[in-house]
Amino acid sequence: MIHRGGRVALVGAGPGDPGLLTVRGRRLLRRAEVVVYDRLVAPALLDLAPRALRIFAGKASGRHALEQDEINRLLVAHARRGRRVVRLKGGDPFVFGRGGEEAAALAAAGIRFEVVPGVSSATAVPAYAGIPVSHRGVASSFAVVTGHECRGAARVDWERLAGAVDTLVILMGLTSLPRIARALAAAGRPPSTPVALIRAGTTPEQATVTGTLADIARRAAAARLEPPVLVVVGDVVALRERLRWFDRRARRRARGPGLSVGGRALAGLEASRR
Numbered sequence: 474m475i476h477r478g479g480r481v482a483l484v485g486a487g488p489g490d491p492g493l494l495t496v497r498g499r500r501l502l503r504r505a506e507v508v509v510y511d512r513l514v515a516p517a518l519l520d521l522a523p524r525a526l527r528i529f530a531g532k533a534s535g536r537h538a539l540e541q542d543e544i545n546r547l548l549v550a551h552a553r554r555g556r557r558v559v560r561l562k563g564g565d566p567f568v569f570g571r572g573g574e575e576a577a578a579l580a581a582a583g584i585r586f587e588v589v590p591g592v593s594s595a596t597a598v599p600a601y602a603g604i605p606v607s608h609r610g611v612a613s614s615f616a617v618v619t620g621h622e623c624r625g626a627a628r629v630d631w632e633r634l635a636g637a638v639d640t641l642v643i644l645m646g647l648t649s650l651p652r653i654a655r656a657l658a659a660a661g662r663p664p665s666t667p668v669a670l671i672r673a674g675t676t677p678e679q680a681t682v683t684g685t686l687a688d689i690a691r692r693a694a695a696a697r698l699e700p701p702v703l704v705v706v707g708d709v710v711a712l713r714e715r716l717r718w719f720d721r722r723a724r725r726r727a728r729g730p731g732l733s734v735g736g737r738a739l740a741g742l743e744a745s746r747r
């Protein structure tokens with residue numbers, strides 16, 4: 474049975490910069506009566522739905538304000554009351570966002586829904602750090618993988634991946650970084666392979682640490698980066714030296730020397746790879 478009236482839009486909020494919301498996402502937010510949102514969603518986006526009931530669904534690593542089942546039930550319950558619900562999710566809802574599970578729950582309950590893709594951190598965060606994930610003559614393939622391999626979930630085959638693609642983009646990889654770097658090196662990636670860690674990409678808090686497979690875990694520990702952090706492994710990272718447009722713009726605005734970040738003084742984070 475299809476429930477008339479209520480409906481749910483799974484909307485990608487983009488990676489942090491509110492300007493990266495899609496036009497469709499903005500239109501749906503303006504009409505929303507209920508917005509269920511995640512931790513990484515830019516607060517400014519909620520202002521687009523001033524009259525909507527706002528429900529925080531949380532999801533810091535390991536700490537959930539609401540469990541996934543509760544979120545699914547909430548979406549179904551509000552739609553059954555005839556409301557226009559926006560489920561606002563960081564990046565793209567179907568890229569490591571459990572959006573597929575939410576869509577499946579809505580389909581099973583007979584709720585009308587749509588999916589509004591978002592700008593995923595997987596490509597946008599490297600782009601704001603000046604790293605194209607593919608580049609003619611440098612990288613003709615890239616893969617996006619999770620570094621968070623929980624029990625029961627399919628494991629990432631690091632050995633096969635190491636040789637199969639040029640650029641690896643790893644989401645949720647900060648905690649497992651030492652193990653991942655060791656696995657990639659053991660599988661044949663040269664220890665000198667460039668690596669970038671980008672924190673809070675596309676926001677004024679953006680900060681980048683660079684290094685190599687051999688030393689990135691040590692550099693990450695020294696920089697005490699906090700999530701969200703995205704990891705890029707591959708020769709494209711070296712292009713950042715020429716293409717780091719966002720940092721430079723922020724540095725010009727802050728008029729501070731030695732910054733590698735969007736707004737704050739974090740001199741020394743960037744490892745010199747020249």
Ligand SMILES: C[S@@+](CC[C@H](N)C(=O)[O-])C[C@H]1O[C@@H](n2cnc3c(N)ncnc32)[C@H](O)[C@@H]1O
Nearest residue numbers: 564565568570593594644645673674701702703
């Ligand atoms: C649960 S995944 C969700 C990904 C999201 N659906 C997307 O398409 O971007 C969350 C992870 O994405 C990465 N991430 C998301 N936004 C980020 C940002 N602004 N800066 C750095 N990493 C980010 C981090 O690795 C974070 O732990």
